[in-house]
Amino acid sequence: MDERLEKALDFSNYMVTLNNQKRFLREQFKENIIHYFNGGQFTVTKDLVTFVNMLVEKGNDTDIVLIDDNETPIMVQDLDEFLSNIIDTYFSAANTYHTEYQKLIKKRSVEKLTDYDS
Amino acid sequence: MTASKGILLFARNNSQIDYIKQAYFLAQRAKKYLNLPTSIVTDSVAYLSHEYPDHAKVFDKVIPIVWDQDDARENTVFSQFEKHSLKSFYDGTLISKKLDWKNELRSHAYDVSPYTATLLLDTDIVICNSDWLKCFEHANDFLIYKQSTDLLDVDRGETFERISDTSIDFYWATAVFFRKTETNKTFFDLVQHIQENWEHYCSIFQINTPYFRNDYAFSIAIHIMNGYQKGDFAKSMPGKLYFVTDKCILWDINKEKNKILLEKPRHTGEYTAITIKDANLHCMNKFSLNRCIDEQ
Numbered sequence: 298m299d300e301r302l303e304k305a306l307d308f309s310n311y312m313v314t315l316n317n318q319k320r321f322l323r324e325q326f327k328e329n330i331i332h333y334f335n336g337g338q339f340t341v342t343k344d345l346v347t348f349v350n351m352l353v354e355k356g357n358d359t360d361i362v363l364i365d366d367n368e369t370p371i372m373v374q375d376l377d378e379f380l381s382n383i384i385d386t387y388f389s390a391a392n393t394y395h396t397e398y399q400k401l402i403k404k405r406s407v408e409k410l411t412d413y414d415s
Numbered sequence: 416m417t418a419s420k421g422i423l424l425f426a427r428n429n430s431q432i433d434y435i436k437q438a439y440f441l442a443q444r445a446k447k448y449l450n451l452p453t454s455i456v457t458d459s460v461a462y463l464s465h466e467y468p469d470h471a472k473v474f475d476k477v478i479p480i481v482w483d484q485d486d487a488r489e490n491t492v493f494s495q496f497e498k499h500s501l502k503s504f505y506d507g508t509l510i511s512k513k514l515d516w517k518n519e520l521r522s523h524a525y526d527v528s529p530y531t532a533t534l535l536l537d538t539d540i541v542i543c544n545s546d547w548l549k550c551f552e553h554a555n556d557f558l559i560y561k562q563s564t565d566l567l568d569v570d571r572g573e574t575f576e577r578i579s580d581t582s583i584d585f586y587w588a589t590a591v592f593f594r595k596t597e598t599n600k601t602f603f604d605l606v607q608h609i610q611e612n613w614e615h616y617c618s619i620f621q622i623n624t625p626y627f628r629n630d631y632a633f634s635i636a637i638h639i640m641n642g643y644q645k646g647d648f649a650k651s652m653p654g655k656l657y658f659v660t661d662k663c664i665l666w667d668i669n670k671e672k673n674k675i676l677l678e679k680p681r682h683t684g685e686y687t688a689i690t691i692k693d694a695n696l697h698c699m700n701k702f703s704l705n706r707c708i709d710e711q
Contacts, residue, residue, distance in 0.1 A: 310687065313679075313687045314687050314688055314689070316568070317566075317568070317677065317687060317688075317689040318689060318690070320568055321566070321689060321691050321694075324564050324655065324657075325693070325694065327655075328654060328655045328694075331653075331654075333549050333552070333653060335554075336552055336553055336554030336555075337554065338651070338653060366651070367555070367647065367650045367651060368647065369554055369555070369647075369650070371554075407688060410688070410690075411674055411688040411689065411690040412690070
């Protein structure tokens with residue numbers, strides 16, 4: 298095989314594997330930003346954080362009903378604590394995503410991309 | 416009945432695939448990651464006892480399937496008919512075998528489960544985290560995946576979205592959580608009814624498949640329970656379930672990490688690798704799963 302083509306195909310294979318791993322990290326991030334509370338399930342989006350923060354700032358911070366991902370109404374007794382927890386959930390997930398992403402993009406071969414230990 | 420929680424597995428070997436081996440492996444991981452007891456429903460009790468003399472330490476209860484009414488007693492599953500079909504099981508893109516697909520007893524899960532809250536799982540799942548513990552705290556009594564995440568980035572059209580192009584939403588019977596309630600009893604009885612009248616329901620819901628599929632039967636039952644419309648009888652299971660079809664190959668299981676070879680679409684016989692960690696995996700390639708279990 299032409300050496301130029303062989304090199305290009307090696308790189309192409311590397312890119313496919315890199316994209317596989319990136320996609321998995323994205324999916325894991327989406328999973329990690331889910332906050333489970335009181336039998337309900339909340340995906341922590343910027344919308345949710347802003348909405349809850351607005352309620353807290355306006356002093357509406359006790360016995361608030363929020364609608365979860367399954368459209369089930371969930372009673373939140375202490376909204377201030379809920380806000381703190383969803384922010385923790387979001388940034389914990391984002392930090393993990395960032396750390397794993399940085400590790401990933403430094404790997405320059407298919408073997409390293411799929412290596413367990415690095 | 417006192418409140419109890421646990422996992423229920425159906426494991427019925429065919430001539431090539433050892434589902435008992437998968438169930439044993441899954442039960443060990445369920446203990447490790449979920450700290451839950453596992454019960455197994457099987458027609459291979461003698462094989463289980465022979466191959467796994469310590470099975471009593473791994474399985475909470477072994478529930479035998481019996482074929483004769485006279486053998487039916489407490490803690491057995493009586494099956495009146497054996498009506499399984501032949502299905503092609505792939506081992507990567509190049510190899511497939513037509514084998515018995517013995518999937519017709521899952522609708523009995525409600526009746527046979529020894530638990531008040533049950534996580535019903537396929538045996539070809541590799542548990543790698545504790546996400547499913549959240550089921551038992553969930554407000555809803557029936558949870559099932561409507562969406563599962565394909566590790567292969569390929570457009571499968573409506574395959575796992577609807578049970579047919581012009582029909583109703585698809586649900587995965589792979590992992591189901593239910594509590595023993597009257598409503599759930601009605602649901603599982605309905606699944607049995609659908610199964611017994613499978614050809615009729617295939618016609619009604621435009622299903623074009625030669626064999627019975629639990630995913631479809633569960634999807635139809637959910638649709639009916641919702642009043643023949645979209646509704647919220649079934650809520651989503653917590654956490655993600657990743658899946659690979661049997662045209663991909665599970666290469667290695669290393670604690671919470673799984674290395675998988677994903678088929679290259681349009682390049683038959685070629686694969687790209689992916690490593691996933693801390694993610695529950697539904698591995699449809701039973702042959703490669705069993706090879707990985709053997710290497711543990």
